[in-house]
Amino acid sequence: MAFRSCVGVVLLGCLVLASAAGPKPKGRKPVNPPVRTIAENERKAEQEAEITNDCPEDGFFADAEQCDKYYECRGGTIIEKLCPDGMVFNDYSPQEEKCDLPFNLDCSARPKLQTPIPALHCPRQNGYFSHEDPKECGKFYYCVDGKFNMITCPDGLVYNDKTGICTWPDEAKKKGCGAAEVFAFDCPPVNETFGLTHPRYADPEDCQFFYVCINGNTPRRSGCKLGQAFDDVNKKCEWARKVPECADWYKGQLTDAELEALENPPTPKPKPAGSAPSRRKPMRPHKAKAVEVDADEE
Known part of the structure; x- marks a missing residue:
C-alpha cells in the first residue's frame, strides 16, 4: 500500500x-519572465x-x-x-x-477504480449516468445504492457527462446532442460585429420562445413568461395581444380573464395605518391580591 x-x-x-516576500533586487527588472510561476x-x-x-x-x-x-x-x-x-x-x-x-475531483493522477457493481440503468451503484439511448440528450439517471431515478433536463438543456449537470448543448459537446440536433434551428449568418451583440430570433414553432445566438452562431433557446410572446420586430418579450402574429397564441390554453390577470395583476390593498401587530409580548394580567379583613371589622 x-x-x-x-x-x-x-x-x-x-x-x-x-x-516572494523577501527583498527585491535593485536595478531594472529582467526582460525575460521567470521560467516557472508560483502556481506551476x-x-x-x-x-x-x-x-x-x-x-x-x-x-x-x-x-x-x-x-x-x-x-x-x-x-x-x-x-x-x-x-x-x-x-x-x-x-x-x-x-x-x-x-x-x-x-x-481530479483523479487523473490515480485513475484506477474498484470493479463496478452494475444495476438496472446504473453502470455503478452510485452517481449520475447518461441515458442508454444516445438520442435522449436531456435525460439521465441518478443512482443511489443501485436504485435509479430518471431525471429530465429543462427544455433546451442536455445532460453533460463531464459535469453531471444539465448544460447548454454547445457546453456539453455531446455527440448527437449539439445545438443543431436539439433545436433544429440555425442562426442566420451575420457579420462579426453584429454577432457580438448575441442577436435574438423568434422561435418559428412557438410564440413564447426565442433563440439567442451567442457570438452570432451558437443558438440557445430562451423564453418569455406565461402570457407573453417574443416580438421579433422589437426583439423583446411583449404581451401576446400586442404581437400581431401571436395574438391568439394562448387561446385554448388561457381564458381572456386569466390573460388579463397576468397582464394586470390586482394591486393588494394597503393595510390601514396602525394595524400591524405589535412585536411586544403581551403583559400577563396581574393577579388580584387577597385583602385580609380582621374579624373585628366585620
Whole structure:
C-alpha cells in the first residue's frame, strides 16, 4: 500500500512564499519572465507529493493509484477502506473522511477504480449516468445504492457527462446532442460585429420562445413568461395581444380573464395605518391580591 502525503507540498509552498516576500533586487527588472510561476511550482509539488508506506500521522489518506481507495491511520495502525461503488475519495483534508462524486475531483493522477457493481440503468451503484439511448440528450439517471431515478433536463438543456449537470448543448459537446440536433434551428449568418451583440430570433414553432445566438452562431433557446410572446420586430418579450402574429397564441390554453390577470395583476390593498401587530409580548394580567379583613371589622 502507498499513501499520498502532502508534506512536500506544504514545505515547497512555504519556500515559495518566503522567496516572494523577501527583498527585491535593485536595478531594472529582467526582460525575460521567470521560467516557472508560483502556481506551476505548486502544481509540480502536488504531482511529486511524497509516497510512503507508513502512516504520516493520524487521519485519512488517499491511495497513490486508486481514486476510490483510501486508508485510515490511528496510532500507527493502517485500515484499508473503499468508497461506495461510484464514489471517489476526497483527500482535501486528512481529518475528513469524505467520499465524493467523481465530477468534483481530479483523479487523473490515480485513475484506477474498484470493479463496478452494475444495476438496472446504473453502470455503478452510485452517481449520475447518461441515458442508454444516445438520442435522449436531456435525460439521465441518478443512482443511489443501485436504485435509479430518471431525471429530465429543462427544455433546451442536455445532460453533460463531464459535469453531471444539465448544460447548454454547445457546453456539453455531446455527440448527437449539439445545438443543431436539439433545436433544429440555425442562426442566420451575420457579420462579426453584429454577432457580438448575441442577436435574438423568434422561435418559428412557438410564440413564447426565442433563440439567442451567442457570438452570432451558437443558438440557445430562451423564453418569455406565461402570457407573453417574443416580438421579433422589437426583439423583446411583449404581451401576446400586442404581437400581431401571436395574438391568439394562448387561446385554448388561457381564458381572456386569466390573460388579463397576468397582464394586470390586482394591486393588494394597503393595510390601514396602525394595524400591524405589535412585536411586544403581551403583559400577563396581574393577579388580584387577597385583602385580609380582621374579624373585628366585620
